[in-house]
Each structure stands twice: as structure tokens, then as C-alpha cells.
Amino acid sequence: MQALLSYDQSPPITAPFRFFLTAPVFGVLAGLLLVWSGPNAFLSRWTPEALALTHLITAGFMLQVMLGALIQVLPVVAGANMARPLLVASLVHAAITLGGLVLPMAFLTFQPGMFIFATVCFISGGLLFVGASAWAMRGIPATGPTINGLKIAVSGLAVTIAIGVAMSLGLAGWFNLPLLQLADIHLVWGFVVWSLGLLAAVAYVVVPMFQITPSYPDWFGKQFVPAALALACLWTVLGSIGFETSAFAVGLALAVAAAAFASLTLMLQKRSKRSRFDTNQHCWRVAMVSILAAISLWMASAVIPAVAEWPGWPLLCGVLLMFGGFVSVITGMLYKIVPFLAWLHLQNRGQGVLLAPNMKKIIDEQAMKRQMISHFAAGTLLVLAVFLPESARPAGVAVAVSQAWLLRNLWSAVRVFREHCRKIEMKRAKP
Amino acid sequence: MDTIRELLGNHHRECDEFFAAIEQAIGAGDWASASARFAQFEKAMQQHFDVEESILFPAFEARTGMTMGPTAVMRSEHAQIRELMSAAAESIAAHDAEEYDGYAETMHIMTQQHNMKEENVLYPMCDQHLSAEASALIGRMRDGISG
Numbered sequence: 001m002q003a004l005l006s007y008d009q010s011p012p013i014t015a016p017f018r019f020f021l022t023a024p025v026f027g028v029l030a031g032l033l034l035v036w037s038g039p040n041a042f043l044s045r046w047t048p049e050a051l052a053l054t055h056l057i058t059a060g061f062m063l064q065v066m067l068g069a070l071i072q073v074l075p076v077v078a079g080a081n082m083a084r085p086l087l088v089a090s091l092v093h094a095a096i097t098l099g100g101l102v103l104p105m106a107f108l109t110f111q112p113g114m115f116i117f118a119t120v121c122f123i124s125g126g127l128l129f130v131g132a133s134a135w136a137m138r139g140i141p142a143t144g145p146t147i148n149g150l151k152i153a154v155s156g157l158a159v160t161i162a163i164g165v166a167m168s169l170g171l172a173g174w175f176n177l178p179l180l181q182l183a184d185i186h187l188v189w190g191f192v193v194w195s196l197g198l199l200a201a202v203a204y205v206v207v208p209m210f211q212i213t214p215s216y217p218d219w220f221g222k223q224f225v226p227a228a229l230a231l232a233c234l235w236t237v238l239g240s241i242g243f244e245t246s247a248f249a250v251g252l253a254l255a256v257a258a259a260a261f262a263s264l265t266l267m268l269q270k271r272s273k274r275s276r277f278d279t280n281q282h283c284w285r286v287a288m289v290s291i292l293a294a295i296s297l298w299m300a301s302a303v304i305p306a307v308a309e310w311p312g313w314p315l316l317c318g319v320l321l322m323f324g325g326f327v328s329v330i331t332g333m334l335y336k337i338v339p340f341l342a343w344l345h346l347q348n349r350g351q352g353v354l355l356a357p358n359m360k361k362i363i364d365e366q367a368m369k370r371q372m373i374s375h376f377a378a379g380t381l382l383v384l385a386v387f388l389p390e391s392a393r394p395a396g397v398a399v400a401v402s403q404a405w406l407l408r409n410l411w412s413a414v415r416v417f418r419e420h421c422r423k424i425e426m427k428r429a430k431p
Numbered sequence: 432m433d434t435i436r437e438l439l440g441n442h443h444r445e446c447d448e449f450f451a452a453i454e455q456a457i458g459a460g461d462w463a464s465a466s467a468r469f470a471q472f473e474k475a476m477q478q479h480f481d482v483e484e485s486i487l488f489p490a491f492e493a494r495t496g497m498t499m500g501p502t503a504v505m506r507s508e509h510a511q512i513r514e515l516m517s518a519a520a521e522s523i524a525a526h527d528a529e530e531y532d533g534y535a536e537t538m539h540i541m542t543q544q545h546n547m548k549e550e551n552v553l554y555p556m557c558d559q560h561l562s563a564e565a566s567a568l569i570g571r572m573r574d575g576i577s578g
Contacts, residue, residue: 076544079552144551209543212451273451275458340540347511355514359540360533 011071011085013345017414018093019068020338024407026060026100027327031378031400033104038396039389045314052104057322058190059122059164060100061403065330066198067092067129069337070150077205078147080136088132095125103168112172119168126161130154145221149201152225156193156232160186185236192254193232195326197225200261202333207265210336211281212273220264228257252302259295262288279368283332286376290324316386323399324379331375331406338410339363342417350424357420362413371409374402433569435487435561436554439479442576443546446475450539453523462526469523473516475576480509482575487557490568494560501553508545512538 030053034041037049044050071089074080082088099121106114133154140147163186170177208215215221231254238247266288269281277285294317300307307313339359346356378398385392449472456465488502515538522530561568 076548077551079548147551205547209547210540212447273448273455275451275454336540340537343537344541355518358515358518358533358537360529360536365532 010075010344011082011089013341013417015085015089016068016072016341017338018089019064019071020334021407021410021414022093022097023061023064023068023330023334024403024410026056026064027403027406028400029060029101029104030056031396031398031403034396034399035393036396037392039385039392042312042315042385042389042392044311045318048107048110050315050318051107054318054322055103055107056100057327059096059103062195062322062326062330063096063100064093065334066195067096069202069333070129070133070154070198072337072341073202074133074136074150078137078140078150080133080140082132082136088128092125092129092132095121095128099125106168106171110171115168115172119165119172122161122168123165126158130158144204145216145225146201146204148222149197149204149225152229153194153197153201156189156197156229160190160194163189181239185239188232188235188251188254191321192228192258196258196261197228199326199329200225200228203261203265206333206336207268207284211269211284213268213271216264216268220260224257224261228254231257248302252299255295255299259292262291262295266292279335279365279372280332282372283328283335286379287325287329287332290320290328290379294318294320294325312386316383319379319382319386323382328375328379331372334406334410335363335368338413342413346417346420346424349421350427353427354420354424357416362416363409364412367409367412371402371405374398374405378402434554435557435565435569435572436550438569438572439483439487439554440546440550442475442479443550446472446479446542449475450535454535457523457528457531462523466523469520473520476512476516478576480513482572484509486568486571486575490561490564491553491557495556501548501556505545505549505553508541512542512545515541 033049033053033056037053040047041049041053045054068089071082071085071092074082099118102114102121103118105111106118137147137151163182166177167179167182167186169175170179170182204216204221207213231250235247235250235254238250266285269285269288272281274281297307297313297317297320301310301313301317302308339362342362343356343359350356378395378401381391381395381398385395449468453465453468453472456462456468484506488505492498492502515534519531519534519538522528522534558565
């Protein structure tokens, strides 16, 4: 109820934008790292280069956008207003940006001090964000699958960070931990409960909304994220106490659930009433197909010995899931959120003085489309690099170029925003 | 029994369908049909805003005493959507597909995030606070948005 009194409190535009504009910088760094490391990054998922790359994308690119979007979306979707959003955003952003830069360096150098520094950054940024959002969401009843999904996803983030922190301290030599086993747990909580949970909670709203499709079935919306959470908990416990076969069966069920989400989303998109596909829709579609491919590959590795023996499968799985899946869908979402927020803030600032430029004048449609194609090309080269490690460097160049292009497109929104603000001020000064 | 959330939430979906039909007509290059469909969309949207602003919001404000709360924000968002709708109408009149696309996209997202606030927060509050007079209100609103 109190939250509603400040109903219109959209956080200042710089709160989410700092995250959105930092994300592609991590993408560019990932590309450059790949150019520098060359085929080494594709030797195994455990090479320092592969670990550094993975974290530039997950703890860098993905985390930035996901947290920035949550700060923006909580008041709109759940009526949950964060106290002092700009302060929270500045501190969280500073912490995860520093942590996101130092963690890959820690993997590359194996300096204990760097692991400890990254740990401090992620603990402080994570605690502050989880605390501020839990505080904002307190007392807000989980009236729908989205609010419930967001709550579960944020708790998944907390677990992911906690395990990551423990591993990081283990790598710094603080204690002895079964790192390989923990890595799988960290990965399942990070990709399934946090990332896929958040994606599903957001998808329930934005897929029908942006693409004018039927809604996700009620039962699916209610069950999917809670079921993923329950299965992830069960899998973690069974695996930890040595019940390998049961843990395997639960893991399989989790994979089936994730595949059901991706398939259902594709089916809904097929029924979109929009007359033509825009960048957002293309990105969603490619992301869902990539996620399905990653899940199929994981399942194949679990049941077909020949696949399990192929050392490339975890790398291909990672490329499909992270780059083809999450980076694609996030790109598509950025291309809706950034121009819309710029428009909304300009509209509010210029009320009665100057009409805000429409979204397509804030980021050009063709520029978005071309960047998207460059991103898909980079993804294809990454897949190729799994089979032909010598193509790792060209893939790195492609990733760096497509991410720099993304940054440029997002930056063009900032430029239009600033120019328009100047125009509003001039009009106000000399009516 | 119907709830306010169901009645107005379903009407949001109906407006979405009208909106999609305009795009399809423009995609097919049929401007006469696009204008007709736009008129249908605009009428449904205006009726929706009217029943909220003249029936639902005053009832909510009278019951809760909140005149500067959520309903004030919803009214100002209605004004923004109306502004975008008239810009979109001008581009339809000018047969300018690109310009229409820009305004339509902006209006679409503006409307959707507005609907989300109403459906997730305001309508459930209305259902809760106005339960005594709900059936009379729903009846009047249904008349306002049908036809």
C-alpha cells in the first residue's frame, strides 16, 4: 500500500543506463581476450582463458544488464520501489564492474589477492542489491507468476554469488573445497535458477506484450520457476550426499523443464499477431533455439558415451547457452528498453514544451538490425571455433566488433537524449 | 462473478488485437483498411480511458481518499498515450509507414507498461476496496466499453 503512494517513481534514467552501457564493454573485452588467447580458450572449459571468458560474459555482460533491468522493472511490475535507487545503482554498479574486471584477471593470473578482491566486490554488490530488492519487495504479495519468479530468481542470484565466493576463496587458498563439484552447482544455480528464472519471469510479461502473442498457460507460469527452484535444490542435495543416480534423474528433469520453457516460448512466438519480425523477436527466437540446442547437447552427453567423450561438448554447450542464448535475448531486450526509457524520460521532461522523438528515432532500426546480424555471425564463428580452434581469433574479432557496435547503438540513444534535453532547456529559456 | 481486473484486463487484450490489425493492414499496403482499423482502435482506447477516468478512478478516489496517488499517475499516462495516438493518426493520414511504425512502437510499449501497472496493482486494489459496489461499477463500465 505504501509502495503505491509513490507509484510513479521510475528511477532516474542514469540508474539503469550505467549498467546497460557497461555491459557491451565486457563483451568487447571478451572478444579481445579471445583474440589474445587464440585456440587456448577452446582447449577445455577449465583453462584460465575459458574461465575468464565465461565470467566476462556472465559476471560482466549478463549480470550488468540483469541488475540494471531489475532496478528499472521492480517498480513497474511489482510496485516495489527501491529506496534511493540512484545510490543503490551507483554502488552496486561500481562493485560489480570492479569485480567483473578483476575476476577474469584472477583466473588468468591465479593471484590469490585478485580472487579475494573480486570476492569482496561481489559480496558487497550482491548483498546490497539482494538486500535492497528484498526490502523493496517485502510485503508485496506474490500476486502473479512474474513477481514470484522475480523473487525466486533473486534468491538464485544470492546462492550463485555465495557459491562463487566460496570457490573464489578456495582458489585463493583459504580452504580446501571440491571445486569441480561446486562449479557444477554454481553453474546450475547461475544459469537455471537465476538467469532462466529471471528470463521466464520477464518472458511471461514481455513476450505477450511486445509480440502480441497468447499468454503463457496459467499452470506453466505458476509452476515453472518454483519447479526449477525445487529441482535445483533437490539436485544439489542429492549430488552432495553422493546419490549420483537420483541426482542425475533430477538433473534430467530440470533440463526437460528448461527445454519446455524454450519450446513453449517459440510456440507462442509463432502465434504473434505482429505483421513482421523486429530485432527483438529475431533475438528471442535465436536465443530460444540456442538454449534448446545447448540442452539437447547436454542431454546427449549424459546418455551417449561417444558425445560424453568428446572434449568439445561442454565448450559448445557454453557457447550456445551464453552467447547464442543469453547474450542474444539480452541484446533484443536492450533494443526495446533503452529507446523506450529514453523516450519516457524525454517525454516527462519536455511535457508541454517539446514532443519527444519516437523510439525509432532514438536508435535507428537498421543500425539495430545490422548489429544483430554481426552478433549472429560472431556466434556462428564461436561455434566453429569449438571444432576448429584456429578460428578462435577471427571469432574473437567478430565478438569484439559486434559488441562495440552494440555499445555504439546504445550510445546513440544517449546522444539523442542529451541533444533533446538541451533543446527542451533552450525552449524553456526562450519560449 | 467478474472482477474489475478481468473486465478491464480483457479489454486491454481486445485493444491489442485492434492494434495488431492496423499493422497488418499497413504491412499489406492497404491504407484504406489501415485507417478504418485505426479508427476502431482509437475508439476502443478512448472508451477504455473514459470509463476509467469517469467511473472507476472517481469511485476509487472517493473510497480511499487517494486523489494524488495511482489514479493521478494513470490519468497522466492516459494523456501521454493520447498524444502518441494522435501522432500515429497523423502518420496514417499521411500514409507514412515509417513514421507510423516509430509512433506505434512507442505507443505500444507505453500502453503495455501502463496496462501492467493497472492489472498488477491498481485493478486488484480496486477489486479489494470497491467490493461492495463492484457489480454496479462493472455493469456501467461494461456498457461504456461495449459498442
